[in-house]
Amino acid sequence: MEFTASGRLEIRISGSDLGKRVSVRRLDDPGDGTGGFTDTVGVLTSWDEGVLTITRRTGESVRIAESSLVAGKVVPPAPARRRGPAAGWEELTRVAAGAWPPVESAALGAWTLRAAGGFTRRANSALALGDPGLPLDGALDAVRSWYAARGLPAYVQLATGAEDSQEARCLALERRGWTREVTAGVWTGALARVADADAPDADLVHLGRVVDDGWLARYQRSREPGPEVRRVLAGGPSVWFAAVPGDGASGGAPAAIGRCVVDGRWAGFMAVEVAPEQRRRGLATAVMAALARRALDEGASAAWLQVEADNQAAQALYGRLGFAVHHHYHHFSDRSFRPSEAGR
Known part of the structure:
Protein backbone atom coordinates (compact mmCIF):
# COMPACT_ATOMS: atom_id res chain seq x y z
CA MET A 1 0.00 0.00 0.00
CA GLU A 2 1.01 3.62 -0.52
CA PHE A 3 1.86 5.83 2.44
CA THR A 4 1.92 9.62 2.64
CA ALA A 5 4.80 11.48 4.18
CA SER A 6 2.99 11.31 7.50
CA GLY A 7 2.88 7.51 7.30
CA ARG A 8 -0.85 7.23 6.58
CA LEU A 9 -2.40 5.01 3.97
CA GLU A 10 -3.59 6.79 0.85
CA ILE A 11 -6.17 6.08 -1.86
CA ARG A 12 -4.54 6.61 -5.25
CA ILE A 13 -7.13 5.15 -7.58
CA SER A 14 -10.27 6.55 -9.20
CA GLY A 15 -12.83 5.70 -11.81
CA SER A 16 -10.34 6.74 -14.49
CA ASP A 17 -8.30 3.60 -13.68
CA LEU A 18 -10.86 1.16 -15.10
CA GLY A 19 -9.16 -1.78 -16.77
CA LYS A 20 -5.99 -1.43 -14.71
CA ARG A 21 -4.66 -3.87 -12.13
CA VAL A 22 -5.07 -2.43 -8.65
CA SER A 23 -4.44 -3.30 -5.04
CA VAL A 24 -6.88 -2.01 -2.43
CA ARG A 25 -7.35 -2.30 1.30
CA ARG A 26 -10.78 -1.97 2.84
CA LEU A 27 -12.09 -1.81 6.38
CA ASP A 28 -14.32 -4.72 7.33
CA ASP A 29 -17.39 -3.88 9.38
CA PRO A 30 -18.81 -6.86 11.30
CA GLY A 31 -21.21 -4.53 13.10
CA ASP A 32 -19.57 -4.60 16.52
CA GLY A 33 -16.79 -2.10 15.89
CA THR A 34 -14.03 -4.73 15.78
CA GLY A 35 -13.55 -4.84 12.02
CA GLY A 36 -10.19 -5.67 10.49
CA PHE A 37 -8.75 -5.03 7.04
CA THR A 38 -8.99 -7.02 3.81
CA ASP A 39 -6.68 -6.63 0.82
CA THR A 40 -7.81 -7.33 -2.74
CA VAL A 41 -5.73 -7.42 -5.92
CA GLY A 42 -7.22 -7.64 -9.41
CA VAL A 43 -8.50 -5.68 -12.38
CA LEU A 44 -10.73 -2.69 -11.63
CA THR A 45 -13.71 -3.53 -13.84
CA SER A 46 -16.26 -0.98 -12.65
CA TRP A 47 -16.79 1.97 -10.29
CA ASP A 48 -20.47 2.88 -10.20
CA GLU A 49 -22.59 4.68 -7.59
CA GLY A 50 -20.02 4.33 -4.85
CA VAL A 51 -19.24 0.65 -5.45
CA LEU A 52 -16.05 -0.75 -6.99
CA THR A 53 -15.84 -4.13 -8.67
CA ILE A 54 -12.47 -5.84 -8.80
CA THR A 55 -12.09 -9.05 -10.79
CA ARG A 56 -9.48 -11.39 -9.43
CA ARG A 57 -7.23 -13.62 -11.47
CA THR A 58 -9.59 -16.57 -10.92
CA GLY A 59 -12.50 -14.64 -12.45
CA GLU A 60 -14.19 -13.96 -9.10
CA SER A 61 -15.75 -10.49 -8.92
CA VAL A 62 -15.44 -8.65 -5.59
CA ARG A 63 -17.72 -5.69 -4.87
CA ILE A 64 -16.33 -3.09 -2.48
CA ALA A 65 -18.05 0.00 -1.11
CA GLU A 66 -16.02 3.10 -1.87
CA SER A 67 -16.70 4.31 1.68
CA SER A 68 -14.83 1.29 3.10
CA LEU A 69 -11.58 1.99 1.24
CA VAL A 70 -8.58 2.98 3.31
CA ALA A 71 -5.89 2.55 0.62
CA GLY A 72 -5.54 1.78 -3.04
CA LYS A 73 -3.08 2.05 -5.88
CA VAL A 74 -2.47 0.91 -9.43
CA VAL A 75 0.04 -1.97 -9.56
CA PRO A 76 1.98 -3.51 -12.46
CA PRO A 77 0.51 -6.43 -14.40
CA ALA A 78 0.97 -9.82 -12.81
CA PRO A 79 4.61 -10.86 -13.25
CA ALA A 80 5.36 -13.21 -16.09
CA ARG A 81 5.34 -16.81 -14.98
CA ARG A 82 8.83 -18.24 -15.05
CA ARG A 83 7.68 -21.84 -15.14
CA GLY A 84 6.58 -23.13 -18.49
CA PRO A 85 6.90 -21.78 -22.02
CA ALA A 86 6.20 -18.18 -22.91
CA ALA A 87 2.76 -17.73 -24.43
CA GLY A 88 -0.15 -15.32 -24.50
CA TRP A 89 -3.59 -16.35 -23.32
CA GLU A 90 -5.11 -15.83 -26.78
CA GLU A 91 -2.58 -18.17 -28.39
CA LEU A 92 -3.30 -20.86 -25.82
CA THR A 93 -7.05 -20.34 -26.12
CA ARG A 94 -6.92 -20.92 -29.86
CA VAL A 95 -4.68 -23.97 -29.50
CA ALA A 96 -7.00 -25.46 -26.86
CA ALA A 97 -10.04 -24.78 -29.05
CA GLY A 98 -8.37 -26.72 -31.85
CA ALA A 99 -8.03 -29.73 -29.54
CA TRP A 100 -11.81 -29.82 -28.92
CA PRO A 101 -13.17 -29.15 -32.42
CA PRO A 102 -16.95 -28.79 -32.75
CA VAL A 103 -19.10 -30.73 -35.16
CA GLU A 104 -20.64 -27.47 -36.36
CA SER A 105 -19.43 -23.87 -36.13
CA ALA A 106 -20.37 -20.40 -37.34
CA ALA A 107 -18.73 -16.98 -37.20
CA LEU A 108 -20.22 -14.08 -35.27
CA GLY A 109 -17.76 -11.37 -36.17
CA ALA A 110 -14.52 -12.53 -34.57
CA TRP A 111 -16.42 -14.83 -32.20
CA THR A 112 -16.89 -18.52 -33.04
CA LEU A 113 -20.14 -20.33 -32.26
CA ARG A 114 -19.46 -24.03 -31.65
CA ALA A 115 -21.79 -27.00 -31.29
CA ALA A 116 -21.27 -30.74 -30.90
CA GLY A 117 -24.56 -32.16 -29.70
CA GLY A 118 -23.92 -30.98 -26.13
CA PHE A 119 -20.73 -33.02 -25.59
CA THR A 120 -18.27 -30.86 -23.60
CA ARG A 121 -18.86 -27.15 -23.15
CA ARG A 122 -15.51 -26.55 -24.83
CA ALA A 123 -17.11 -27.64 -28.12
CA ASN A 124 -20.54 -26.17 -27.30
CA SER A 125 -19.89 -22.55 -26.42
CA ALA A 126 -19.24 -19.23 -28.07
CA LEU A 127 -15.51 -18.59 -28.13
CA ALA A 128 -15.63 -14.87 -27.46
CA LEU A 129 -12.29 -13.67 -28.80
CA GLY A 130 -12.21 -10.22 -30.37
CA ASP A 131 -15.13 -8.14 -31.65
CA PRO A 132 -18.41 -9.91 -32.43
CA GLY A 133 -19.34 -7.15 -34.88
CA LEU A 134 -22.37 -6.19 -32.80
CA PRO A 135 -22.99 -4.38 -29.52
CA LEU A 136 -22.69 -6.88 -26.66
CA ASP A 137 -26.43 -7.19 -26.08
CA GLY A 138 -27.00 -7.92 -29.75
CA ALA A 139 -24.19 -10.46 -29.80
CA LEU A 140 -25.60 -12.28 -26.78
CA ASP A 141 -29.04 -12.37 -28.39
CA ALA A 142 -27.45 -13.95 -31.48
CA VAL A 143 -25.69 -16.50 -29.28
CA ARG A 144 -28.94 -17.43 -27.54
CA SER A 145 -30.78 -17.81 -30.83
CA TRP A 146 -28.07 -19.95 -32.47
CA TYR A 147 -27.92 -22.42 -29.59
CA ALA A 148 -31.68 -22.49 -29.03
CA ALA A 149 -32.14 -23.48 -32.67
CA ARG A 150 -30.00 -26.55 -31.93
CA GLY A 151 -31.71 -27.45 -28.65
CA LEU A 152 -28.61 -26.48 -26.67
CA PRO A 153 -27.96 -24.06 -23.81
CA ALA A 154 -26.16 -20.84 -24.61
CA TYR A 155 -22.62 -20.72 -23.21
CA VAL A 156 -19.89 -18.12 -23.63
CA GLN A 157 -16.24 -18.94 -22.92
CA LEU A 158 -14.04 -16.18 -21.48
CA ALA A 159 -10.56 -15.99 -19.94
CA THR A 160 -9.12 -14.22 -16.90
CA GLY A 161 -5.85 -14.07 -15.01
CA ALA A 162 -3.48 -13.00 -17.78
CA GLU A 163 -2.39 -9.61 -19.05
CA ASP A 164 -5.14 -7.94 -21.12
CA SER A 165 -7.54 -10.85 -20.63
CA GLN A 166 -11.32 -10.64 -20.33
CA GLU A 167 -12.16 -9.57 -16.77
CA ALA A 168 -14.30 -6.65 -17.94
CA ARG A 169 -16.27 -8.83 -20.34
CA CYS A 170 -16.90 -11.37 -17.55
CA LEU A 171 -18.39 -8.64 -15.41
CA ALA A 172 -20.50 -7.40 -18.31
CA LEU A 173 -22.06 -10.86 -18.72
CA GLU A 174 -22.66 -11.22 -14.99
CA ARG A 175 -24.51 -7.90 -14.99
CA ARG A 176 -26.73 -9.22 -17.75
CA GLY A 177 -27.69 -12.28 -15.71
CA TRP A 178 -25.24 -14.81 -17.15
CA THR A 179 -23.88 -17.25 -14.58
CA ARG A 180 -20.32 -18.55 -14.36
CA GLU A 181 -20.80 -22.32 -14.13
CA VAL A 182 -17.30 -23.69 -14.65
CA THR A 183 -13.85 -22.35 -13.85
CA ALA A 184 -10.77 -24.25 -14.97
CA GLY A 185 -7.10 -23.48 -15.08
CA VAL A 186 -4.98 -23.64 -18.21
CA TRP A 187 -1.61 -25.00 -17.11
CA THR A 188 1.60 -25.00 -19.14
Whole structure:
Protein backbone atom coordinates (compact mmCIF):
# COMPACT_ATOMS: atom_id res chain seq x y z
CA MET A 1 0.00 0.00 0.00
CA GLU A 2 1.01 3.62 -0.52
CA PHE A 3 1.86 5.83 2.44
CA THR A 4 1.92 9.62 2.64
CA ALA A 5 4.80 11.48 4.18
CA SER A 6 2.99 11.31 7.50
CA GLY A 7 2.88 7.51 7.30
CA ARG A 8 -0.85 7.23 6.58
CA LEU A 9 -2.40 5.01 3.97
CA GLU A 10 -3.59 6.79 0.85
CA ILE A 11 -6.17 6.08 -1.86
CA ARG A 12 -4.54 6.61 -5.25
CA ILE A 13 -7.13 5.15 -7.58
CA SER A 14 -10.27 6.55 -9.20
CA GLY A 15 -12.83 5.70 -11.81
CA SER A 16 -10.34 6.74 -14.49
CA ASP A 17 -8.30 3.60 -13.68
CA LEU A 18 -10.86 1.16 -15.10
CA GLY A 19 -9.16 -1.78 -16.77
CA LYS A 20 -5.99 -1.43 -14.71
CA ARG A 21 -4.66 -3.87 -12.13
CA VAL A 22 -5.07 -2.43 -8.65
CA SER A 23 -4.44 -3.30 -5.04
CA VAL A 24 -6.88 -2.01 -2.43
CA ARG A 25 -7.35 -2.30 1.30
CA ARG A 26 -10.78 -1.97 2.84
CA LEU A 27 -12.09 -1.81 6.38
CA ASP A 28 -14.32 -4.72 7.33
CA ASP A 29 -17.39 -3.88 9.38
CA PRO A 30 -18.81 -6.86 11.30
CA GLY A 31 -21.21 -4.53 13.10
CA ASP A 32 -19.57 -4.60 16.52
CA GLY A 33 -16.79 -2.10 15.89
CA THR A 34 -14.03 -4.73 15.78
CA GLY A 35 -13.55 -4.84 12.02
CA GLY A 36 -10.19 -5.67 10.49
CA PHE A 37 -8.75 -5.03 7.04
CA THR A 38 -8.99 -7.02 3.81
CA ASP A 39 -6.68 -6.63 0.82
CA THR A 40 -7.81 -7.33 -2.74
CA VAL A 41 -5.73 -7.42 -5.92
CA GLY A 42 -7.22 -7.64 -9.41
CA VAL A 43 -8.50 -5.68 -12.38
CA LEU A 44 -10.73 -2.69 -11.63
CA THR A 45 -13.71 -3.53 -13.84
CA SER A 46 -16.26 -0.98 -12.65
CA TRP A 47 -16.79 1.97 -10.29
CA ASP A 48 -20.47 2.88 -10.20
CA GLU A 49 -22.59 4.68 -7.59
CA GLY A 50 -20.02 4.33 -4.85
CA VAL A 51 -19.24 0.65 -5.45
CA LEU A 52 -16.05 -0.75 -6.99
CA THR A 53 -15.84 -4.13 -8.67
CA ILE A 54 -12.47 -5.84 -8.80
CA THR A 55 -12.09 -9.05 -10.79
CA ARG A 56 -9.48 -11.39 -9.43
CA ARG A 57 -7.23 -13.62 -11.47
CA THR A 58 -9.59 -16.57 -10.92
CA GLY A 59 -12.50 -14.64 -12.45
CA GLU A 60 -14.19 -13.96 -9.10
CA SER A 61 -15.75 -10.49 -8.92
CA VAL A 62 -15.44 -8.65 -5.59
CA ARG A 63 -17.72 -5.69 -4.87
CA ILE A 64 -16.33 -3.09 -2.48
CA ALA A 65 -18.05 0.00 -1.11
CA GLU A 66 -16.02 3.10 -1.87
CA SER A 67 -16.70 4.31 1.68
CA SER A 68 -14.83 1.29 3.10
CA LEU A 69 -11.58 1.99 1.24
CA VAL A 70 -8.58 2.98 3.31
CA ALA A 71 -5.89 2.55 0.62
CA GLY A 72 -5.54 1.78 -3.04
CA LYS A 73 -3.08 2.05 -5.88
CA VAL A 74 -2.47 0.91 -9.43
CA VAL A 75 0.04 -1.97 -9.56
CA PRO A 76 1.98 -3.51 -12.46
CA PRO A 77 0.51 -6.43 -14.40
CA ALA A 78 0.97 -9.82 -12.81
CA PRO A 79 4.61 -10.86 -13.25
CA ALA A 80 5.36 -13.21 -16.09
CA ARG A 81 5.34 -16.81 -14.98
CA ARG A 82 8.83 -18.24 -15.05
CA ARG A 83 7.68 -21.84 -15.14
CA GLY A 84 6.58 -23.13 -18.49
CA PRO A 85 6.90 -21.78 -22.02
CA ALA A 86 6.20 -18.18 -22.91
CA ALA A 87 2.76 -17.73 -24.43
CA GLY A 88 -0.15 -15.32 -24.50
CA TRP A 89 -3.59 -16.35 -23.32
CA GLU A 90 -5.11 -15.83 -26.78
CA GLU A 91 -2.58 -18.17 -28.39
CA LEU A 92 -3.30 -20.86 -25.82
CA THR A 93 -7.05 -20.34 -26.12
CA ARG A 94 -6.92 -20.92 -29.86
CA VAL A 95 -4.68 -23.97 -29.50
CA ALA A 96 -7.00 -25.46 -26.86
CA ALA A 97 -10.04 -24.78 -29.05
CA GLY A 98 -8.37 -26.72 -31.85
CA ALA A 99 -8.03 -29.73 -29.54
CA TRP A 100 -11.81 -29.82 -28.92
CA PRO A 101 -13.17 -29.15 -32.42
CA PRO A 102 -16.95 -28.79 -32.75
CA VAL A 103 -19.10 -30.73 -35.16
CA GLU A 104 -20.64 -27.47 -36.36
CA SER A 105 -19.43 -23.87 -36.13
CA ALA A 106 -20.37 -20.40 -37.34
CA ALA A 107 -18.73 -16.98 -37.20
CA LEU A 108 -20.22 -14.08 -35.27
CA GLY A 109 -17.76 -11.37 -36.17
CA ALA A 110 -14.52 -12.53 -34.57
CA TRP A 111 -16.42 -14.83 -32.20
CA THR A 112 -16.89 -18.52 -33.04
CA LEU A 113 -20.14 -20.33 -32.26
CA ARG A 114 -19.46 -24.03 -31.65
CA ALA A 115 -21.79 -27.00 -31.29
CA ALA A 116 -21.27 -30.74 -30.90
CA GLY A 117 -24.56 -32.16 -29.70
CA GLY A 118 -23.92 -30.98 -26.13
CA PHE A 119 -20.73 -33.02 -25.59
CA THR A 120 -18.27 -30.86 -23.60
CA ARG A 121 -18.86 -27.15 -23.15
CA ARG A 122 -15.51 -26.55 -24.83
CA ALA A 123 -17.11 -27.64 -28.12
CA ASN A 124 -20.54 -26.17 -27.30
CA SER A 125 -19.89 -22.55 -26.42
CA ALA A 126 -19.24 -19.23 -28.07
CA LEU A 127 -15.51 -18.59 -28.13
CA ALA A 128 -15.63 -14.87 -27.46
CA LEU A 129 -12.29 -13.67 -28.80
CA GLY A 130 -12.21 -10.22 -30.37
CA ASP A 131 -15.13 -8.14 -31.65
CA PRO A 132 -18.41 -9.91 -32.43
CA GLY A 133 -19.34 -7.15 -34.88
CA LEU A 134 -22.37 -6.19 -32.80
CA PRO A 135 -22.99 -4.38 -29.52
CA LEU A 136 -22.69 -6.88 -26.66
CA ASP A 137 -26.43 -7.19 -26.08
CA GLY A 138 -27.00 -7.92 -29.75
CA ALA A 139 -24.19 -10.46 -29.80
CA LEU A 140 -25.60 -12.28 -26.78
CA ASP A 141 -29.04 -12.37 -28.39
CA ALA A 142 -27.45 -13.95 -31.48
CA VAL A 143 -25.69 -16.50 -29.28
CA ARG A 144 -28.94 -17.43 -27.54
CA SER A 145 -30.78 -17.81 -30.83
CA TRP A 146 -28.07 -19.95 -32.47
CA TYR A 147 -27.92 -22.42 -29.59
CA ALA A 148 -31.68 -22.49 -29.03
CA ALA A 149 -32.14 -23.48 -32.67
CA ARG A 150 -30.00 -26.55 -31.93
CA GLY A 151 -31.71 -27.45 -28.65
CA LEU A 152 -28.61 -26.48 -26.67
CA PRO A 153 -27.96 -24.06 -23.81
CA ALA A 154 -26.16 -20.84 -24.61
CA TYR A 155 -22.62 -20.72 -23.21
CA VAL A 156 -19.89 -18.12 -23.63
CA GLN A 157 -16.24 -18.94 -22.92
CA LEU A 158 -14.04 -16.18 -21.48
CA ALA A 159 -10.56 -15.99 -19.94
CA THR A 160 -9.12 -14.22 -16.90
CA GLY A 161 -5.85 -14.07 -15.01
CA ALA A 162 -3.48 -13.00 -17.78
CA GLU A 163 -2.39 -9.61 -19.05
CA ASP A 164 -5.14 -7.94 -21.12
CA SER A 165 -7.54 -10.85 -20.63
CA GLN A 166 -11.32 -10.64 -20.33
CA GLU A 167 -12.16 -9.57 -16.77
CA ALA A 168 -14.30 -6.65 -17.94
CA ARG A 169 -16.27 -8.83 -20.34
CA CYS A 170 -16.90 -11.37 -17.55
CA LEU A 171 -18.39 -8.64 -15.41
CA ALA A 172 -20.50 -7.40 -18.31
CA LEU A 173 -22.06 -10.86 -18.72
CA GLU A 174 -22.66 -11.22 -14.99
CA ARG A 175 -24.51 -7.90 -14.99
CA ARG A 176 -26.73 -9.22 -17.75
CA GLY A 177 -27.69 -12.28 -15.71
CA TRP A 178 -25.24 -14.81 -17.15
CA THR A 179 -23.88 -17.25 -14.58
CA ARG A 180 -20.32 -18.55 -14.36
CA GLU A 181 -20.80 -22.32 -14.13
CA VAL A 182 -17.30 -23.69 -14.65
CA THR A 183 -13.85 -22.35 -13.85
CA ALA A 184 -10.77 -24.25 -14.97
CA GLY A 185 -7.10 -23.48 -15.08
CA VAL A 186 -4.98 -23.64 -18.21
CA TRP A 187 -1.61 -25.00 -17.11
CA THR A 188 1.60 -25.00 -19.14
CA GLY A 189 4.93 -26.77 -18.76
CA ALA A 190 8.00 -28.07 -20.56
CA LEU A 191 7.20 -31.14 -22.64
CA ALA A 192 10.62 -32.73 -22.10
CA ARG A 193 10.09 -32.82 -18.34
CA VAL A 194 6.87 -34.77 -18.81
CA ALA A 195 8.57 -37.18 -21.19
CA ASP A 196 11.40 -37.72 -18.69
CA ALA A 197 9.06 -38.41 -15.77
CA ASP A 198 9.90 -41.48 -13.70
CA ALA A 199 7.18 -43.86 -14.88
CA PRO A 200 8.17 -47.54 -14.53
CA ASP A 201 4.97 -48.71 -16.25
CA ALA A 202 5.34 -46.47 -19.32
CA ASP A 203 6.15 -49.54 -21.46
CA LEU A 204 2.65 -50.85 -20.71
CA VAL A 205 1.03 -47.90 -22.48
CA HIS A 206 -0.45 -48.60 -25.90
CA LEU A 207 -0.67 -45.65 -28.29
CA GLY A 208 -2.97 -45.37 -31.27
CA ARG A 209 -4.78 -42.96 -33.57
CA VAL A 210 -8.29 -44.37 -33.12
CA VAL A 211 -10.65 -43.96 -30.18
CA ASP A 212 -12.13 -47.43 -29.70
CA ASP A 213 -14.92 -48.86 -27.55
CA GLY A 214 -12.51 -50.00 -24.84
CA TRP A 215 -11.02 -46.52 -24.45
CA LEU A 216 -14.50 -45.00 -24.30
CA ALA A 217 -15.50 -47.52 -21.62
CA ARG A 218 -12.97 -45.91 -19.27
CA TYR A 219 -13.78 -42.33 -20.32
CA GLN A 220 -16.04 -40.75 -17.69
CA ARG A 221 -17.08 -37.57 -19.49
CA SER A 222 -19.86 -39.15 -21.53
CA ARG A 223 -22.26 -41.84 -20.32
CA GLU A 224 -23.44 -42.96 -23.76
CA PRO A 225 -20.86 -41.92 -26.37
CA GLY A 226 -22.63 -40.95 -29.57
CA PRO A 227 -21.10 -40.10 -32.94
CA GLU A 228 -20.44 -36.50 -31.91
CA VAL A 229 -18.29 -37.72 -28.99
CA ARG A 230 -16.08 -39.74 -31.31
CA ARG A 231 -15.83 -36.86 -33.79
CA VAL A 232 -14.77 -34.35 -31.16
CA LEU A 233 -12.27 -36.69 -29.52
CA ALA A 234 -10.76 -37.72 -32.86
CA GLY A 235 -10.56 -34.13 -34.10
CA GLY A 236 -7.49 -31.96 -33.93
CA PRO A 237 -4.23 -31.49 -35.84
CA SER A 238 -2.50 -34.69 -34.63
CA VAL A 239 -4.37 -36.82 -32.10
CA TRP A 240 -3.04 -39.73 -30.04
CA PHE A 241 -4.91 -42.02 -27.66
CA ALA A 242 -3.17 -43.91 -24.86
CA ALA A 243 -4.39 -46.92 -22.90
CA VAL A 244 -2.99 -49.24 -20.25
CA PRO A 245 -4.70 -52.67 -20.56
CA GLY A 246 -6.93 -53.61 -17.64
CA ASP A 247 -7.34 -56.92 -15.89
CA GLY A 248 -10.29 -59.26 -15.60
CA ALA A 249 -11.92 -57.13 -12.92
CA SER A 250 -12.11 -54.12 -15.25
CA GLY A 251 -14.75 -55.64 -17.53
CA GLY A 252 -12.55 -55.05 -20.56
CA ALA A 253 -11.97 -51.35 -19.94
CA PRO A 254 -8.36 -50.11 -19.78
CA ALA A 255 -6.77 -49.48 -16.40
CA ALA A 256 -5.84 -45.99 -17.55
CA ILE A 257 -6.32 -43.77 -20.58
CA GLY A 258 -5.20 -40.43 -21.95
CA ARG A 259 -5.42 -38.23 -25.04
CA CYS A 260 -2.86 -35.89 -26.55
CA VAL A 261 -3.26 -33.37 -29.38
CA VAL A 262 -0.09 -32.09 -31.05
CA ASP A 263 -0.34 -28.70 -32.74
CA GLY A 264 2.97 -27.19 -33.82
CA ARG A 265 5.08 -26.54 -30.73
CA TRP A 266 2.20 -27.41 -28.42
CA ALA A 267 1.14 -30.77 -27.02
CA GLY A 268 -2.15 -30.75 -25.11
CA PHE A 269 -3.00 -33.46 -22.56
CA MET A 270 -6.55 -34.37 -21.69
CA ALA A 271 -8.85 -37.24 -20.66
CA VAL A 272 -6.20 -38.71 -18.33
CA GLU A 273 -8.23 -41.15 -16.25
CA VAL A 274 -7.34 -44.15 -14.08
CA ALA A 275 -9.65 -46.89 -12.79
CA PRO A 276 -10.31 -46.33 -9.07
CA GLU A 277 -8.83 -49.69 -8.07
CA GLN A 278 -5.65 -48.95 -10.08
CA ARG A 279 -4.84 -45.54 -8.62
CA ARG A 280 -1.61 -44.65 -6.80
CA ARG A 281 0.40 -46.93 -9.09
CA GLY A 282 1.76 -44.10 -11.25
CA LEU A 283 -0.37 -45.03 -14.26
CA ALA A 284 -1.44 -41.44 -14.96
CA THR A 285 2.21 -40.41 -15.05
CA ALA A 286 3.02 -43.37 -17.31
CA VAL A 287 0.26 -42.38 -19.75
CA MET A 288 1.41 -38.77 -19.89
CA ALA A 289 5.08 -39.72 -20.27
CA ALA A 290 4.32 -42.04 -23.18
CA LEU A 291 2.20 -39.40 -24.92
CA ALA A 292 4.83 -36.74 -24.29
CA ARG A 293 7.53 -38.85 -25.90
CA ARG A 294 5.41 -39.28 -29.00
CA ALA A 295 4.72 -35.52 -29.09
CA LEU A 296 8.45 -34.81 -28.87
CA ASP A 297 8.97 -37.10 -31.85
CA GLU A 298 6.53 -34.88 -33.78
CA GLY A 299 8.50 -31.73 -32.97
CA ALA A 300 6.49 -30.33 -30.05
CA SER A 301 8.36 -28.69 -27.16
CA ALA A 302 5.68 -27.11 -24.93
CA ALA A 303 2.80 -28.70 -23.04
CA TRP A 304 -0.60 -27.50 -21.88
CA LEU A 305 -3.61 -28.95 -20.14
CA GLN A 306 -6.86 -27.86 -18.53
CA VAL A 307 -7.93 -28.77 -15.00
CA GLU A 308 -10.97 -27.68 -13.05
CA ALA A 309 -10.43 -25.48 -10.03
CA ASP A 310 -11.65 -28.10 -7.53
CA ASN A 311 -9.67 -31.10 -8.88
CA GLN A 312 -6.90 -31.07 -6.30
CA ALA A 313 -5.62 -34.56 -7.07
CA ALA A 314 -5.00 -33.70 -10.71
CA GLN A 315 -3.41 -30.38 -9.77
CA ALA A 316 -0.96 -32.18 -7.48
CA LEU A 317 0.02 -34.58 -10.27
CA TYR A 318 0.51 -31.82 -12.81
CA GLY A 319 2.51 -29.75 -10.36
CA ARG A 320 4.91 -32.65 -9.87
CA LEU A 321 5.33 -32.84 -13.65
CA GLY A 322 6.36 -29.20 -13.82
CA PHE A 323 3.10 -27.58 -14.89
CA ALA A 324 1.94 -24.23 -13.52
CA VAL A 325 -1.23 -22.17 -13.95
CA HIS A 326 -1.07 -19.81 -16.92
CA HIS A 327 -4.60 -18.38 -16.79
CA HIS A 328 -8.19 -19.45 -16.17
CA TYR A 329 -11.17 -19.91 -18.45
CA HIS A 330 -14.85 -19.78 -17.58
CA HIS A 331 -18.11 -20.88 -19.15
CA PHE A 332 -20.98 -18.45 -18.63
CA SER A 333 -24.50 -19.76 -19.03
CA ASP A 334 -27.77 -18.08 -19.89
CA ARG A 335 -30.19 -19.97 -17.66
CA SER A 336 -33.22 -18.99 -19.71
CA PHE A 337 -32.75 -22.25 -21.61
CA ARG A 338 -31.38 -25.48 -20.15
CA PRO A 339 -31.08 -28.98 -21.66
CA SER A 340 -31.30 -32.12 -19.56
CA GLU A 341 -27.55 -32.58 -19.49
CA ALA A 342 -24.32 -31.10 -20.85
CA GLY A 343 -20.71 -32.06 -20.38
CA ARG A 344 -17.83 -29.87 -19.29
